[in-house]
């Protein structure tokens with residue numbers, strides 16, 4: 079039986095019946111929907127790499143729980159038009175305060191996953207961040223319009239310098255230095271799945287993961303067609319796999335002297351470190367526990383946000399990530415003082431399920447959830463969000 083595009087299913091070149099990307103994308107009405115689809119289409123090793131956290135995944139689950147502990151306090155019978163979600167982050171006008179976080183090995187989630195994410199973010203008028211270990215080099219995105227940030231990992235200053243020069247030459251307007259990775263978190267799902275350490279997924283390791291990969295022939299074929307070729311950071315001669323990036327505050331000050339555009343420091347969880355980042359010359363900080371993938375036992379980002387916002391006294395912009403799954407979560411983070419949020423897994427699920435359209439869909443879903451939440455709260459603009467709109471859930 080030949081199924082046509084009209085029925086939103088098709089026969090792939092291999093003859094395997096696949097649901098089309100369009101149909102999959104349409105089925106994503108929430109981040110949770112996208113996660114379910116991603117789980118079905120990805121080899122277990124790839125899904126677990128995205129979905130998992132460190133050790134017992136307590137910090138990871140606390141991230142989401144922290145949002146549920148907060149209730150919204152609506153104002154009823156307010157005359158409302160479309161609420162204003164647009165904002166400016168480090169001088170970039172964006173249509174709503176959700177930015178794509180840097181994610182390593184994004185190229186294994188969908189062919190050209192990094193490019194797909196940059197393009198989706200650009201179409202939705204927001205910013206995307208390329209990880210040092212995404213699997214492509216910064217110059218491969220140099221022709222893409224729209225604001226792009228580059229996330230920096232480096233084992234030493236020599237390599238950091240090379241990467242900074244690459245990011246400059248490729249027109250990245252922000253450098254995000256991640257400070258929570260002096261060692262890699264113990265990700266037990268990856269260990270169980272036999273992912274090699276230091277973490278990498280390339281043709282050789284994919285072969286050793288044979289059965290997991292073969293159970294997902296469509297993913298495997300798409301990857302083989304795309305040539306599963308990875309380029310990390312400085313390029314083939316000096317490949318960087320996922321390993322320690324032991325930056326100190328002196329290194330951050332040195333990076334500041336090398337990079338004139340916006341500098342963000344990601345991985346802040348205390349007011350002391352937030353102040354250190356300000357002193358080192360950061361323009362923005364990202365309150366983040368890396369989505370619960372690094373220090374198991376670290377606090378949920380949302381719970382430490384208010385004290386960090388107070389400590390920096392408006393000297394830097396404060397962003398937050400870890401655990402955002404709904405538009406209402408974005409609203410709660412803004413009520414507690416974040417200027418914008420970053421998402422990791424939500425767009426990776428979208429990317430795995432539907433490529434570029436999948437990322438766009440996730441951004442649209444979060445934006446429309448935010449819009450609805452703001453209307454139901456009777457709040458006309460994100461500028462007006464503050465702690466008076468929330469209370470602790472009892």
Ligand SMILES: Cc1cc2nc3c(=O)[nH]c(=O)nc-3n(C[C@H](O)[C@H](O)[C@H](O)COP(=O)(O)O)c2cc1C
Pocket residue numbers: 127128129141179180181182183209210211212229256344366367368369370371399400401402420421422423424426
């Ligand atoms: C698969 C995956 C890879 C990641 N790789 C990086 C990375 O290379 N650099 C980095 O600073 N953070 C990385 N992160 C962390 C994200 O940037 C972000 O902090 C985190 O995903 C936010 O939590 P969330 O997934 O709950 O939204 C990664 C996260 C995931 C899920």
